[in-house]
Amino acid sequence: xxxxxxxxxxxxxxxxxxxxxxxxxxxxxxxxxxxxxxxxxxxxxxxxxxxxxxxxxxxxxxxxxxxxxxxxxxxxxxxxxxxxxxxxx
Numbered sequence: 001x002x003x004x005x006x007x008x009x010x011x012x013x014x015x016x017x018x019x020x021x022x023x024x025x026x027x028x029x030x031x032x033x034x035x036x037x038x039x040x041x042x043x044x045x046x047x048x049x050x051x052x053x054x055x056x057x058x059x060x061x062x063x064x065x066x067x068x069x070x071x072x073x074x075x076x077x078x079x080x081x082x083x084x085x086x087x088x089x
Contacts, residue, residue: 020068027060 030039030053039053 016070017068020064020066023060023064023067025064027057027062027064030057030060 039056040050043050043052
C-alpha cells in the first residue's frame with residue numbers, strides 16, 4: 001500500500017477539481033439558467049430576501065472556482081510558512 005502514496009497528490013487534485021466543477025455547475029443556473037423560477041419560488045416560500053439568490057451564486061460558483069484554483073492549498077502553505085518563521089525567530 002505504500003506505493004499508493006505517490007498517487008495521493010494526483011487523487012487530491014482530481015477530487016478538488018471535481019468538487020469545484022460540481023459547485024460551479026450548481027451555482028451557474030442560479031443567475032443564468034432556466035431553474036431561476038424554481039429558485040425564486042424557494043426563496044419566496046421560505047420568506048427570504050431576494051438577494052439571497054446572488055449570495056448563493058457567489059458562494060457556489062466563486063467557491064468552486066477558488067477550490068479549483070487551489071486557494072485552500074495556498075492558505076495552508078501561507079499558514080505553515082508563518083508558523084515556521086515564528087519558530088526560527
